[in-house]
Amino acid sequence: MTGRTAAGPLATTAARESDERDREQLLAQYHRERARRSLVLDSIRAHLDEQPSPRAVRACARRWVADLLAIAEQAAKNKKEASE
Template sequence: MATRRRGPTAQWDPDTTSIATNSVAGSADATELCGLTWDEFRTQWARERARREMALGSIREHLAEQPTPRSIRAVARLWRRDIAHVADELAQARQDQEHDA
């Protein structure tokens, strides 16, 4: 069975893909909106992609250490729960910061 890669970072190529977005004033390039040059944008994208791949690789290794398919699925559920919990905490903290500002 072939490994299926998922997610936009697995398919997007900053050299060949346009990231143009619409703004109130008309069409604007995303690099203009965030104040980065294309080279800076590509470097940031590569850095974020590498961080994601390292994190996913760590989770994959942990899952591969499990002795049975059932335990692999159980550990995957724990990872999902923990990631969702962290995301909820961070989202709440960001929301609290926005309300304080």
């Protein structure tokens, strides 16, 4: 019975450490994804700010949206093909 009680706290400690590592990894992943999103949006915003008129800004934004949707469709198609 003594071996069992000794293993209990060790297993609990190991589980807590594993949970903490998992939490840290998820948090790091969240920060990486947020930073990437911020960089992309800042780049698009800078490109839109370079446009000479409101009409050009809107046209440029429509092109960004069309390009992004095309990328999303291709990514979805690739994932569908990979899962089949």
